[in-house]
Amino acid sequence: MTLDRRSFLKLVGAGAGAAGAAGLPMIGMAAELMPKSGRRVVVVGGGYGGTIAAKYVRMLDKSIEVVMIERNKQFVSCPFSNFYIAGLTNDMNSLTIGYDKLAANHGVKMVYAEVTGIDPAAKKVVTDQGTLDYDRLIVSPGIDFRTEEIEGYDAKTAEIFPHAWKAGAQSTLLRNQLQSMKDGGTVIISMPLTPYRCPPGPYERSCLIAHYLKTHKPKSKLILLDANPDVVSKKPLFTKAWSTYYKDNFQYIGGKKITKADTGAKLVSVEGIEDFKGDVINLIPPQRAGDIAVKAGLVGDDKKWCPVDAVSFESTKHKGIHVIGDATALPSDGPPMPKSGYSANSQAKVCAMNVVNLLNGKETIEFSGINVCYSAISDHESVSIAQVFKLEGGKIKSSATAISPADFSLGKAEHAYGESWLKNILTEMST
Amino acid sequence: MTMKWKGWALATGALAFSATAMAAPPSAEMISFACAGCHGTNGGSAGLTMPSLASQSKTAIVDAMKKFKSGERPSTVMGRLAKGYTDADFDAMATFFSKQKFHPTTQAVNAAKVKKGEALQEANCSRCHLEDGKEGKDDTPVMASQWLPYLQMQMDLYQSGARKMPEKMAEKVKPLSKEDLDALLHFYASVK
Known part of the structure; x- marks a missing residue:
């Protein structure tokens, strides 16, 4: 069936209203974008978490089809954007990645569309371009703002x-x-x-x-x-x-x-x-999980963050849907993993491994992850936090957390390492 | 965990929601994937101050991690991260990275320095740094295709005494001039 974008949106809008809090648009009326033949993982969101989840599922099992849905053709990194804001870099080129190489190198299928709803029972994602069926869904929606509190x-x-x-x-x-x-x-x-x-x-x-x-x-x-x-x-x-x-x-x-x-x-x-x-x-x-997570009923009782299992990152609200990155509320023992780009990267890999294990009927594997964040304190010095996280008693717990020495003796070296951090993590996401 | 229980869990769909309790301990991949945020996918670095871990020898990685953990080797974040891992974790990540393919890089190097460095490597370093620094053996790291800024930072640490050279290396390095060492690093950076 063909449906132009505007009338489709109208239908979706009407459906969302009728379905109420569950946020399920009238998916029966939307065209299926790519009919599913084999096993398929759909990834929503192409940021620090989503790109890595998509890539690692493909790296771990080429027999699984991966479709990534992202609304923009390019992604601009929040980490290091303060350099640009403060005039220390002149453009956002070093912060910006596209998805072409990721798609070509790993066979990730890109769909540039806006996700408008998720139907966990039918295992379908609804976008403004049509619907996509999935076997498992990984949502990496980032954050949106609780502007109603201001x-x-x-x-x-x-x-x-x-x-x-x-x-x-x-x-x-x-x-x-x-x-x-x-x-x-x-x-x-x-x-x-x-x-x-x-x-x-x-x-x-x-x-x-x-x-x-x-x-x-x-x-x-x-x-x-x-x-x-x-x-x-x-x-x-x-x-x-x-x-x-x-x-x-x-x-x-x-x-x-x-x-x-x-x-x-x-x-x-x-x-x-x-x-x-x-x-x-x-x-x-103030912030909460990205809009789509709220619409799809993935947020917990706090209406802000998405509770997930600490091994598979599967939502405790809806089976078959996994949530990673800033949007999550992870079961934690002690200070939780910070909502950072590196945390999202690390969580995406754990999630990808266990999504593949679950699809293959294999045992899941316990979490082991890292967070490393650099912060510039001037135009030539940076400081950092470095953390390792592991699973203990069903919760994620730091086995090591430490910040830079306060005499800034490593400031210049860490400024250089910070730049390499950005280069490596964005390269990992885009190639 | 017994197979019986797993079978029951699968059959009833309970597995997904009891995954935490059922999970196996972290595998080598699970531990090592997390390093890629800084060291590149499978340990192939794109960042100029970050070393590639791909194809390093197992001994070299375990040795480096233990020295980071004890503080014997100077670092920024590595010493702090190493404290979060056990010897068994080091072994697992070292095994993982030693199995990854060598990561060649393309970088701007000075041709005259490369030529000079090649002769110096042959005469002084080739007994331990095998195959023009491409092969890691025992505790000798892979030098080839490492980014020049990384190599220069490490050489500075050696020269200042903050990082301790192995005895055999110290003997060879001592007679070399600053220019010689610079040429050597340009050579290693150029090897693919």
């Missing part, structure tokens, strides 16, 4: 108070705002309560924007409003960087949860009692 936040707010917490146009917007701000202006970064994507990210951003202001707009100042009572990531390192390099133009204030945004008055406020005015306001709203 009064006055509407569809236009992010255009004026960019979050720049998804890289691309938003990064450019924040960068441009910083560059066109007059010297003597005030920049505000507002960051949400944990858990959110990339725990050290807002602190790295504060260092690099403070560095930009110090270098180019020395009369300006930066305020970081942290909804958390205190620094939640690499604390000794960031506090040292702030006091060493940025004490004249930077202020950290903890316990400031932004509850209202006023783009007209250029201010954000805390519980209606305290206002912060800024010339540039980088408002990073």
Whole structure:
């Protein structure tokens, strides 16, 4: 059957309304995109998690067909986008990957489409281009924002108070705002309560924007409003960087949860009692699993994150659907794996192995994974956290976690290693 | 776990939701795949300061990991990561990477230095660094096609004394000039 895009969307929209919370569009009416012959894994989302899951399923078992659905032709990395925002790199080329080589090298079939629903009973993914059947589905949806928790936040707010917490146009917007701000202006970064994507990210951003202001707009100042009572990531390192390099133009204030945004008055406020005015306001709203995970009923009782099994990453809400990356709530013993690109990469491999094992009727294998995150503290120094995670008593637990020495003696070396980290992880995702 | 239980679980569909309890301990692949985020898929590095692990000898990897863990070998994140693994884990990852195909790279090198380095390698290093540094044997790492910035960083660590040279290597390196060593590294980087 043929159906043009607009009328299909109308049908899907109507169906979603009728199906209610389950978010099941009227899949009976949508065209099947690629009829399934053998065993098929469908991957939703081509970011840090999805690309790796797709690639490793194919690496582990060529007899399994893998279809990856992604809405964009290119992916822009959030890690290292702070360099671009703060003017330390001139474009996003080093952050951007396409999918052609991944598809050609591993036989991953790409479908560029928007996923509008998932039917776990029929094992079907619904997209704006048609439906796809699967034997197992891996969803790597990243994050979306709980903007409803900020009064006055509407569809236009992010255009004026960019979050720049998804890289691309938003990064450019924040960068441009910083560059066109007059010297003597005030920049505000507002960051949400944990858990959110990339725990050290807002602190790295504060260092690099403070560095930009110090270098180019020395009369300006930066305020970081942290909804958390205190620094939640690499604390000794960031506090040292702030006091060493940025004490004249930077202020950290903890316990400031932004509850209202006023783009007209250029201010954000805390519980209606305290206002912060800024010339540039980088408002990073609180977060939850990406929209499709919410629509498909994959989020838990908190309505935010997706509970999964710690071995297979299979959703505890719907059989046959696995969730990886930022969107997950993993059973954890002690501090959980951070919502980072490296965590998503590592989880994707564990998930891919066990999806293949399950499809082949083999025993699943326990988790062993890594998280390594570099954060720049200036234009030539970086710090890091390195962690190993293993399964213990059905939960994921760190067997080693440590940050860089606080004397920054490794700062220059880690700056170079950080660059190689980006090169390797993006190459792994795209080839 | 008995087969009987597994069969029952499969038959009733309980397997998927009791996967945690049923899972086997991490395999060599499970442990090693996680390293690829920094060292490249199957240990073939694309990052200029990161070594390729593919085709390294098992002994060389275990030796490096143990030295990272004890702090004998200086590092940034490797010492911290090594502490999260057991000797059995080191053995598993070393076995995995030793079985991967050699990872050739294409990089800008100085032709005159390469030529000079080739002669120096033949005269000084070839007894341990076999096949122009392409073959890893015992605790000797694969040098060929490693990225020049990585090789230079390691040589700096050796020269400063932060990383300890094996005795045989120290003997050979001592008479060589800074230019000689630079030429050697250009040579190794050029070998495919």
